Amino acid sequence: MSAADTAAAANPTGRAFLLRLVRSDAAIVAGLFLGSRGLLLLIGYLTLALVPGAHAAGPLLPNLFVHWDSDWYLQIAAQGYTRAEAPGQPGATSFAFYPLLPLLMRALHQITGLPLPLSGVLLSNIALCIALMVVVELGAAVTGDRRNGLMSAALLSFVPEGFVFSAIYTESLFLLLTAGSMLAFARQRYVASALLAALNSTVRTNGVLVAAYYLLDILRRRGLKGALRVWERPEEYLPAIAAPLGLVLFWWFAFLVTGDAFAQKSTVLHGWGWAPALPWTNVLTYLASGALTDRFWVVSALISLALSFTLLRREYWPLFAYCLLNFALYLTGATANSLLRYSITILPIYFGVSLHLVRRPLLAGIAFGAMALLGGFLMAAWALGLNITT
């Protein structure tokens, strides 16, 4: 290398710097985030502008992303938890919803002075943006190929019903904490992984399921004998053991306030009719129910389940088991229209699918086209306030 080349490399021109910046992962993630959110906003705007009788209640932002369960999170953020039942919905109380999202919304609202709805939407979008960056790193760490991480982030950005990642819903925060904990675990930062996992179980119940993944991954790496010798590397087990902590603390809170540790379960049973049933019973019930919407949701969840089989390889089976556990939990619920929303937060599926798409541009194009079509349709339904995500 000549002295001039060395100097050029050390002091890149403005153009070269810009080129490098645009090609960087951060720029790609920012593009995915802005592109996907912009598309959703456009669809929402056009739906409200063009569909007869549809109209936005207030400004497009944040109102487009404040529907259905968002109101519960806003209520908790504003007033805290209450035993009071919702008018017209006996048994429905705010204890059905987990605390971390409304807690952070309130904190952001108090720090910035922004209205609560805007704080909630802002928080969800910040969480999504960071989550996409973490997913790139995690995908690269899990599969050993950075392109899989980028493809996973792209899939996540445009996945159907991905508008909930921008709404006052827990999905994006859950995604961020799951990905963060898994990445820290992969990098052997066990204390950080444990803290993030414990926080995650204050976002949603299935935050605890990551514990199963950690234990199975230890089993995969060390074998049964090695895995049983906990005292040799106790720090590896810390994330799995800490994962339920947030949930147990929430149960204590509910116990002290209501006398019912399982207040969440009680209120979803009485207020929403969510009595658990065996997964296959629910699937068959939905498929036979005759309601087209129920069939649609359960079929979309089954497609997600089928996609998780892309992880059925020797090195990925703990991730596959983690997906199965999540589906088993989701399918015990009694409401079909949440199934797709829940399914799209199961991170490893994106890694499995990206393994097949990253070297097949045609297949990737078809996949993104199909996702955009379905995602656009669902976004229009959401903008119209149709009940698709309770």
Added chain:
Amino acid sequence: MKRAGVILAIEFLLLAFYAGSALAFFRYSQDFILASRSQTLPPLEMGETVALASSGPDDGMLLGGWTRETAGIRAGNARPELALRLPRDAAAITFSGEFAFSPQGGQHIDVLLDGHALATIEASGPPGTHACRWSLVLPPADRDISVLTFAIVTPARFVLETLALADQPEETTCAGGAKLSIGALS
């Protein structure tokens, strides 16, 4: 080595905390919605009868609520609830009710006692209104007041005319060619 010991101790403490919490929760936790119901709903006494009827599925919420609120009844959505003062031993509750079927025919109602599945009622027959009498056998109660919930799974007009707490179950009978089956749920 010392760090490993500290981590092991933390892990042990966390597991002990979970185990202690679980013991406390399962021993002392009570369904707070039911506890609230049993305080706010005047319970039905043995032999007492009430009348109530649904408004039908036309309002898009399966059952929009009972047309008449009666003491001991909580109405709303598709999950009307009755508070019952039950004897400590096993008892049968006899209902006399009507079902009105849609043209497709058929109705499915899950019955829950204190939030736990008790029975499922399947009714079928030609379109129209059919009067039936049927009984539910309740397991021994471990509390003075229990809450009986009717979860209407398949929408159809559902009228529960009378209710009585009796000592013995009655044979299920229906008029007008309707069939009613009551299955126990585990």
